Every structure is written in C-alpha cells, then in structure tokens.
Amino acid sequence: MMRLNINGALLALLWGISLTAIAEQPFNDRGAVYNPMEFVRTIPTGEGAYTLEFRNEEESYFTNFLVTSEGVIAFDPLSDSAAWVYADLIEKYAPGQPLLAIVYSHLHTDHIAGARVLRHRFGQDVPIIAHERVLKFFQRHQVPFIDLPTKTVSDQGAVFTFGDRTIRLHYLGDAHTASILVPEVPELRMAYVCDFASNNVVGWTDLPGIDIDEMLSMQRKTLQLDVDTVSFCHGQPDSLKAVQGQLDYFESVFKASQKAYQDGLSEDQAAERIDLPQYRHFSNYDDWFSGNVRAMYRWAKTKHQD
C-alpha cells in the first residue's frame, strides 16, 4: 500500500513535470536541439536598437532587434534555444508590444532557425521577410523546423516602413549563398552585415563555396553605405572601420597566398608557412587562419589558370 502510494505520488510528480515541460517546449524534434546556444549579453546599439550576443560550442553569434513606435522588428532568430531567450528579451525591452516582422539575413540555418519560437510567443502570423532565393531554397530542401519567408525581396532590394523606422534591404552580391540582404536603418544610421564580413574574426574554415572577388566587392559596397554603426552576425557591433578591417585582412591573406603560389609553394606549404601576426588577435585565428590561406591559395591558382 505504502509502496503504491509512493509510486502514485512519483507518477503524479513526473506527470506534472512532463506537462510543464510540454507547455514550455511545444517543439519536440530535431530543431529543438539544433545548434544550442547560450545567451551572453545585450548591447544597446541605438535608440530602441539592441544587439544580442549568443554563443554555441564553436563561436559567437550576434543578432538584433529594433523597437519602433508601432512594435518590434526581429532579425535572425538563430535557433530554437536562442529564440526562447530572444523572446524574453523582446518582452523585457518592449513590454506588451507586438512583433511586426522577422527578417532573415540569408539562407543558412545557423542564423534563421528559431522563427517558429518567436511566432509561438508573438503570433503565428508574424511575417517573415527574406530574399526570394531563401524561399526557393527551403521549398526545394525542406527543413521542418525552418519557417518559410512570407514576403520576399529580389536582387533589387526593398524598403519597408515600420512605425518611425525605415528598413532598407540591400542586395550587394552573391558571394555567400546568393541570398544575403543587408538591412540599413537610416534613422539610426545603422546596418547589419552577415557572414560576408565580420568584426575581427577570420573567415570560416577554408571559405567553402565562396566567390572571393565577390565577397570583397560586397565589402567594398558596404563601405559606401552612409552609416555610423555596423552590427555583425559574428563579432561585436562597430563602425565601417571594422568592415574596412575585414577587407584589409582578406586582401592581405590573398596577397600572401598568391605570392606563395607564384613562388612555387604547394598549398600545404603555404598553409603551414604563412602567418600574419598583425591579425593574430582575430577570433578563431588559431583554428581557421590556415584554412583561409588554403582558400586564397586555391583562388590565386584558379585566377592564374583563367
């Protein structure tokens, strides 16, 4: 009898716990555990503008939201685990305000998962704005935990107005997935740059699939924007100087790698020997710099053969 009672109590307790867990975690699939991130900090970047830093096992991720006179605009939701915190922070800085839109930077899932969590918290009908090739991509490659864009933007870009804020979405080139939109908020003299330039971070591994000339061209076009603040997907918010820093970095790696190729070094030798001490303070230098050299070496070789 006693034993039964204990089991009954235990069962009730477990049942209670699992009910709570279900109430808080409506998504129970691969997306719920995809790219887990921990919240690091909130960085105010302008009037009603907040940059959020998260971290996964490998690197830091940043995203942004804007509080306008009519509600909130959220950029990349990152992942389910990040988006739960993201939603809490929107409620903290814009209590009771509606979420007017979610804007995806590009089609890589490590930046745009988690929209379903924001919609769960703020409304299933919150529009998702993205480049038209993001929609096309996910219509072809179905990823069940990625919510599809509901408003798409072509290479011509687009301008949206939300309350007292304007969001100009620029398409600057197709170096990285051919789907990156660069949002500019003229009232805040601010832009958001994702993955084709970061702040004091070396490029990811050996820059897979990246057209390097196009990437540098996108960085040069970003330098033409009339903004004071640039927030990045990777690296803390800064000014256009940080974009110039990325351009200088990649040009330096290219120059050194091209020279190695012209001097008859192999790719392995180039990766082993080239070091640019002035960039050792960049995040992930120890892990990925030699990969960046390999990418630039191959690029120099391809250009030479053209």
Ligand SMILES: [Zn+2]
């Ligand atoms: Zn990306």
